[in-house]
Amino acid sequence: MTTDLLATTTTPTQRSAMPMAGSVEPRILGMRCRNCGRPEVLGPNYVCAGCFGPLEIAYDLEVAARSLDRATLEARAPGIWRYLELLPVTAPPLRGLRVGSTPLVPAERLGEAIGIERLWLKDDTRNPTLSFKDRAVAVAAAQASGFGLEALACASTGNLAGATAAAAAAIGLPAYVFIPADLEPEKVAHALAYGATVVPVDGTYDDVNRLCLEVADELGWGFVNVNLRPFYAEGSKTLAFEVAEQLGWRLPDVVVSPIASGALFTKLARGFDELAAVGLIERTPVRFVGGQAAGCAPVARAFATGAEDIEPVRVPDTIVRSLAIGSPADGRYAVELARASGGSVEAIPDADTAKALRRVAALEGLHPETAGGVTIAAAQAARARGVIDDGDEVVILLTGNGLKTPDAATFDIESRPAERGRPGLAPVIAGRYAAFEAWYEA
Numbered sequence: 475m476t477t478d479l480l481a482t483t484t485t486p487t488q489r490s491a492m493p494m495a496g497s498v499e500p501r502i503l504g505m506r507c508r509n510c511g512r513p514e515v516l517g518p519n520y521v522c523a524g525c526f527g528p529l530e531i532a533y534d535l536e537v538a539a540r541s542l543d544r545a546t547l548e549a550r551a552p553g554i555w556r557y558l559e560l561l562p563v564t565a566p567p568l569r570g571l572r573v574g575s576t577p578l579v580p581a582e583r584l585g586e587a588i589g590i591e592r593l594w595l596k597d598d599t600r601n602p603t604l605s606f607k608d609r610a611v612a613v614a615a616a617q618a619s620g621f622g623l624e625a626l627a628c629a630s631t632g633n634l635a636g637a638t639a640a641a642a643a644a645i646g647l648p649a650y651v652f653i654p655a656d657l658e659p660e661k662v663a664h665a666l667a668y669g670a671t672v673v674p675v676d677g678t679y680d681d682v683n684r685l686c687l688e689v690a691d692e693l694g695w696g697f698v699n700v701n702l703r704p705f706y707a708e709g710s711k712t713l714a715f716e717v718a719e720q721l722g723w724r725l726p727d728v729v730v731s732p733i734a735s736g737a738l739f740t741k742l743a744r745g746f747d748e749l750a751a752v753g754l755i756e757r758t759p760v761r762f763v764g765g766q767a768a769g770c771a772p773v774a775r776a777f778a779t780g781a782e783d784i785e786p787v788r789v790p791d792t793i794v795r796s797l798a799i800g801s802p803a804d805g806r807y808a809v810e811l812a813r814a815s816g817g818s819v820e821a822i823p824d825a826d827t828a829k830a831l832r833r834v835a836a837l838e839g840l841h842p843e844t845a846g847g848v849t850i851a852a853a854q855a856a857r858a859r860g861v862i863d864d865g866d867e868v869v870i871l872l873t874g875n876g877l878k879t880p881d882a883a884t885f886d887i888e889s890r891p892a893e894r895g896r897p898g899l900a901p902v903i904a905g906r907y908a909a910f911e912a913w914y915e916a
Contacts, residue, residue, distance in 0.1 A: 499564050501537040505529040505704055508807075516562070518621050518696065520703040528803065529704045531562040539752040544723055547754075554609055554712040560748050561712075562705050567616040569645045571602040573609055574712055578720040578869070583837040585868075588854040592867040594726070595834075596717055599842055603664065604875035606738070607637035610709035614698035615641040617705040623696035625650055629686040631679050631734065632661040632796045633843075633874050638698055639670035650695065652682050658795060660878050678790060680801050699735075710738045714745025717869055718755050725758050727866040730853045732845040732873055733764040733773050733819060734797045736804030743811055761817040763861060764808060765852030767794035767824065767844075773805045774821035777812055784809070793824045793882055794844040796874060818861045820852035827851055828885035831876065835883065841876035849873075 505514040509527030520529050538559040550556040552575035555566035576598045585593030601608040611634070618626055626642035627650040628634050635651040642649035649670035653662065654677065665672050675682045683700075690697045698706045718725055725746055731739045743762060750757035766774045769792030772784045787800035802808070812819050827847035834850055835841050849870050856862045876883065892898035894914055903909040 711745035736808035
């Protein structure tokens with residue numbers, strides 16, 4: 475596992491030079507540019523004034539460690555706020571959804587099918603709006619309230635739309651959700667159900683994101699993945715915290731994650747690093763495997779070709795809309811992490827994604843959305859190429875619920891009525907046993 479403790483810890487000299495927001499706890503130092511290290515005051519900002527690089531939250535982990543030990547954490551209530559000392563908030567919010575503490579499920583039958591002996595599935599489909607995005611939005615929403623922002627908003631490929639709409643409803647803010655116009659209807663309906671204003675945009679996610687940059691500048695709304703992005707991204711670390719705790723305070727050999735913007739992928743590594751830095755776990759190597767849909771795989775392509783820069787995909791062509799970000803903000807960092815850790819980034823054809831969805835449903839009783847099919851297929855691909863070794867303990871992230879992508883499970887298979895011994899939808903029959911018997915024995 476690579477370490478990036480420069481982004482999370484500081485020397486005494488750096489601490490004295492760090493701008494501080496007036497009411498922030500000593501463990502929260504402010505923000506710092508990921509590229510040049512320039513410090514910034516904590517606030518609704520995401521771009522370094524010096525080099526235009528991305529801003530991240532900076533912590534004094536020595537301070538955080540003073541109130542963190544395993545017994546203390548294990549005595550706390552479930553949810554992401556049990557890891558408060560490693561999050562950029564001073565206290566758990568008084569209002570908001572209950573997020574996190576989702577199960578880590580052993581998957582022996584699936585593991586046998588894809589050649590991985592020790593396999594776990596982190597089932598984040600159990601969050602309030604059925605995806606891991608609830609984690610990130612919960613942190614951003616807490617800060618939106620603290621900064622006095624008048625609305626919560628986002629640019630979304632799907633899951634973030636519902637998560638933002640629900641979080642805004644829970645804290646009493648209006649929600650504005652900007653989406654590509656061809657988004658799955660189920661995800662649009664989900665956001666509408668919470669009372670959000672949904673704005674379809676004629677174009678790709680990258681077109682949507684560019685519009686949101688302008689709106690954020692003009693109106694000052696709290697866009698969770700724009701001007702609140704440094705806080706939003708921190709919520710993803712809680713997946714790493716929970717995996718380590720659920721494994722008995724240790725790290726797996728391999729983590730398999732979907733890659734859209736690349737933020738989740740890289741924040742997993744940061745989460746593991748921070749747990750080690752505060753003494754909750756032993757630092758051991760972790761290989762990071764990422765998955766992208768082959769029809770929108772700029773990070774996988776860069777990994778495969780050895781490129782340093784990410785070449786954007788102008789027009790994504792995939793059923794995996796939740797990962798269809800052609801110009802990923804953290805793509806370069808994701809490639810660097812995969813290479814440095816001995817992992818990989820796999821490009822998965824849509825047919826393999828759909829096959830993986832059917833397989834995990836049939837073997838483990840779980841129904842993830844398309845991004846989950848990508849991660850399962852990516853684990854199988856990494857195993858076949860030797861990135862995952864015999865005996866490795868592997869955690870695959872399932873980040874969204876399949877009810878949001880109902881057509882994906884039947885993608886690339888012939889549609890025929892069910893027969894005896896072949897599951898599927900049977901033809902309509904009369905309500906008499908003789909009719910059932912006639913069908914069943916046919």
